[in-house]
Amino acid sequence: MFTSCLLLSVYLLQASASPTPSLQRRELHVPLSHIHSSRYSDDPASQAAWARSAGERLVSKYRTPSPRALSKRLTSNISLVNANHDGSYSGLLGLGTPPTPLNVLLDTGSADFWVASTGCAAAQSGCGGLPLWDPRTSETYENASVRFEVGYGSGRASGVLGWDTVQLGAFEVVHQPVALCDHVSPGLLTSPVSGLMGLGFQQLSASGATPLWENLVQAGLWSAPLMTFFLTRFLNSSALGTQQPGGSFTMGYVDTSLYTGTIDYAPIPAGRAGYWLLELSSVAVRSSSIPLSASSSQNAAVIDTGTTLLLAPSSAIQAIFSLIPGSQPATGDYAGYYQYPCSSNTTLTLSFSGASRGWTISAADFQLLKLPNTQDTCIAALYESNLGNNAPQWVVGDTFLKNVYSVFRYDPPSVGFASLSSEARGLSAPGPLPNVSVLPPEATVTAPAEKLSRATRTPPSKGWDLGIVLACLILGHLTIALL
Incomplete structure (x- = not known):
C-alpha cells in the first residue's frame, strides 16, 4: 500500500441532517502516532524485504483503477500518532452503538471504509494481534449480506458489507456503509490499527458507497468544505520509541497556527475527481528541471496520505538520478529503487x-533509508511506476506531504499547500502521545440509502504500497489507501 503507512486515529463527527443554526463552531484535535518499522532493522535481509514490499505494494495499488461515475457548520481537529518513524499515522474513530474506539488509516488515495472483524481467523490471515471489531457489541449494526473485496499492492481484504453508526471527531454518521473483513492479507495492517478509512471521492469506492467525509460535507456540516493534514517527521530518529505525536487532521477548517503565508491551491482537472489528483507542471532536482511527458494525462499526480513514497514513471526516475552524481539503479531486493550518495543532500521540487x-x-525525506554496512549509500524514497495507460503515473505520498501543510478542498475541487510554521516544525519532537478518546458527537447526519455493489476492486498501486508496507510492515492505503 505505501512505504510508510499513515496510521490515523480518527473520531467520527456527528452532523445533523437538518442543520441547526444554534450549534456553535467546534474544533477537535486528534493526535497521530508513529510505529517502528523494519526500515531501521540492523538485519540487512529484513531491511531489504521491507523496501521490496513497499515498492511492490505501491505499484499494485494504482495498477488497476476502477473509478465510478461520480445547516449546521462545525469543525473538528483530530490529533495523529506517528508510528514506526513516519511509517504510518493513526487516528481514532468510534464504530457502533455504543461506540467502540478503533485506530484506522486515513487514506486520501482510496474511498472505502473497512475494519478487521472478529470473524478474521488469525491462523489463516493477517489479523493476528490486531484489535478486532465484534458487530455483536453494536445495537445499530445491520448486515447488508453483500460480499466485499478490495486489493492493494500489499495484499487484500475481504468480508461482508453492512451499515452502522460511525463517530469521527465532533461528527456522527448514522447508517454509514462499513465492510467487516474476515480475511486480511498478512502484513496489510499492524497493531494497533484495525482498518482503513478512505478519504477519496465516491467514484473510487469499490462498494459504490458515499464516503463518510462526503456525507458530512454534502450535508453542509463543515464550516468550510475542506480537510487538512499536518504530518510530523521522525524519519531519522530510529532510537526513539515506535510511537510519537504525529500531527493533526482537521475537518471544516484550516489551522492557521500550523502554516505561514497563503495556501496555494491547484485545481483537480475537470472530470478527473475521484483521486485527489493534480497535474504536474515541473519537477526539479535542486535547480535543474527534468523533462515531463508531452501528454498532460501522463503528468497526473495523486496526492495520497496513505502512501509513504513518491511513485514516478521510469523515464522521470532516470532523468532525476542522471542529475545526482554517483547514483545508480539498486538491485536485488531494492530493484525499482535508486541508490545514491547520502552526502549529496539531494532535494526535489514539485510544481503543479x-x-x-x-x-x-527535503534531503531528509528524499532519503528512504541508509544501506547497512555502507559508509555513504542511501536508497531514495522514489519508486518506479509501471501502471498502464489508465492509471495515474505519479503518486505523491508522505515523503512529500511531511514538508507542507496540505488542504483537500471539496468545492472547488482542488488541493492546496502552504509552508509549515515554526510552531508546526517544532512539533516534530519527542513527547507524550495525545490523550484521545471517542467524544460525544455534536452533529449527526444520516447517510443516504444507497445500493451497495459487490466490491471487488484492486486500487492502483498507491501509497498503500509504501504506506501499507510501512503500515503493514510499519504499518502504510493508504493511507488512505492508494500508493
Whole structure:
C-alpha cells in the first residue's frame, strides 16, 4: 500500500441532517502516532524485504483503477500518532452503538471504509494481534449480506458489507456503509490499527458507497468544505520509541497556527475527481528541471496520505538520478529503487499546474533509508511506476506531504499547500502521545440509502504500497489507501 503507512486515529463527527443554526463552531484535535518499522532493522535481509514490499505494494495499488461515475457548520481537529518513524499515522474513530474506539488509516488515495472483524481467523490471515471489531457489541449494526473485496499492492481484504453508526471527531454518521473483513492479507495492517478509512471521492469506492467525509460535507456540516493534514517527521530518529505525536487532521477548517503565508491551491482537472489528483507542471532536482511527458494525462499526480513514497514513471526516475552524481539503479531486493550518495543532500521540487509556486522534498525525506554496512549509500524514497495507460503515473505520498501543510478542498475541487510554521516544525519532537478518546458527537447526519455493489476492486498501486508496507510492515492505503 505505501512505504510508510499513515496510521490515523480518527473520531467520527456527528452532523445533523437538518442543520441547526444554534450549534456553535467546534474544533477537535486528534493526535497521530508513529510505529517502528523494519526500515531501521540492523538485519540487512529484513531491511531489504521491507523496501521490496513497499515498492511492490505501491505499484499494485494504482495498477488497476476502477473509478465510478461520480445547516449546521462545525469543525473538528483530530490529533495523529506517528508510528514506526513516519511509517504510518493513526487516528481514532468510534464504530457502533455504543461506540467502540478503533485506530484506522486515513487514506486520501482510496474511498472505502473497512475494519478487521472478529470473524478474521488469525491462523489463516493477517489479523493476528490486531484489535478486532465484534458487530455483536453494536445495537445499530445491520448486515447488508453483500460480499466485499478490495486489493492493494500489499495484499487484500475481504468480508461482508453492512451499515452502522460511525463517530469521527465532533461528527456522527448514522447508517454509514462499513465492510467487516474476515480475511486480511498478512502484513496489510499492524497493531494497533484495525482498518482503513478512505478519504477519496465516491467514484473510487469499490462498494459504490458515499464516503463518510462526503456525507458530512454534502450535508453542509463543515464550516468550510475542506480537510487538512499536518504530518510530523521522525524519519531519522530510529532510537526513539515506535510511537510519537504525529500531527493533526482537521475537518471544516484550516489551522492557521500550523502554516505561514497563503495556501496555494491547484485545481483537480475537470472530470478527473475521484483521486485527489493534480497535474504536474515541473519537477526539479535542486535547480535543474527534468523533462515531463508531452501528454498532460501522463503528468497526473495523486496526492495520497496513505502512501509513504513518491511513485514516478521510469523515464522521470532516470532523468532525476542522471542529475545526482554517483547514483545508480539498486538491485536485488531494492530493484525499482535508486541508490545514491547520502552526502549529496539531494532535494526535489514539485510544481503543479494552476499553482503559483513549487514545493520541495527535503534531503531528509528524499532519503528512504541508509544501506547497512555502507559508509555513504542511501536508497531514495522514489519508486518506479509501471501502471498502464489508465492509471495515474505519479503518486505523491508522505515523503512529500511531511514538508507542507496540505488542504483537500471539496468545492472547488482542488488541493492546496502552504509552508509549515515554526510552531508546526517544532512539533516534530519527542513527547507524550495525545490523550484521545471517542467524544460525544455534536452533529449527526444520516447517510443516504444507497445500493451497495459487490466490491471487488484492486486500487492502483498507491501509497498503500509504501504506506501499507510501512503500515503493514510499519504499518502504510493508504493511507488512505492508494500508493
